[in-house]
Amino acid sequence: MPFCSTPDVPLTAEEIARLSALPDGAHEVKPVLGCELESGHGGPHWAQAQAEDRGLDSITNWWLRWDETGNLRDWMHDDTCRADSTAGDPDSDFCLLPAGHAGCHSWAL
Numbered sequence: 619m620p621f622c623s624t625p626d627v628p629l630t631a632e633e634i635a636r637l638s639a640l641p642d643g644a645h646e647v648k649p650v651l652g653c654e655l656e657s658g659h660g661g662p663h664w665a666q667a668q669a670e671d672r673g674l675d676s677i678t679n680w681w682l683r684w685d686e687t688g689n690l691r692d693w694m695h696d697d698t699c700r701a702d703s704t705a706g707d708p709d710s711d712f713c714l715l716p717a718g719h720a721g722c723h724s725w726a727l
């Protein structure tokens with residue numbers, strides 16, 4: 619399945635600065651985010667902007683959620699989806715999308 623093709627959403631300078639300043643930031647903050655869900659999904663668009671990784675499974679995900687117009691923008695801290703592609707297999711792929719996401723899991727994209 620291909621990724622959603624909705625237009626990318628730019629972050630504001632304030633959002634970039636705030637996410638970049640997180641003490642346990644796990645990623646370089648991208649100035650523009652694209653929806654990480656599958657093409658044709660229903661509901662809002664989602665992109666992970668940053669994750670605070672404090673070790674020992676203590677992670678806070680910073681998800682940007684927006685509507686089709688880009689006017690509704692919410693910052694969410696939803697958990698990551700707990701689905702895995704082959705339960706019990708140590709080499710399985712875990713879904714990297716927010717819990718309860720629309721569409722297929724990230725390993726199928």
